[in-house]
Amino acid sequence: MIKALYVDDDEDIASIVELCLDLDDAFEARCLNSGKDALVEAVEWQPDVILLDYMMPDMDGPTTFTHLKKTGATRDIPVVFVTAKSMQEDVDLLLELGAIGVISKPFDPISLASDIRNLLQG
Secondary structure, eight states: OEEEEOOOSOOOHHHHHHHHTSTTTTTTEEEESSSHHHHHHHHHHOOOOEESSOOOOSHHHHHHHHHHHHHHTTTTSSSSEEEEEOHHHHHHHHHHHTSEEEESSSSSSSHHHHHHHHHHHO
């Protein structure tokens, strides 16, 4: 079972991601709508992968990612950005930060679970 934590302030997109991943028996998904909540949930739940939106109010995805990497309990959890900011320089920045990949919005709901699995497998 792959525990996936999805963080996005857009509740409609979060619902779609949760539905897509729940349809795949290999995934257990939880969705949150803020980076601050994600920092707490990641420590408590210890997901296998964290999926972060880039643009969120209060704490954006890169800031959330930086905090996750500074915390011992979450430092080694792989992070994938799911974002509309998918120009090459944005992708390069996220990969330089240490993300294992970037999935562009709008994403393909049919292939989302396999896309995440492929990124986790390297």
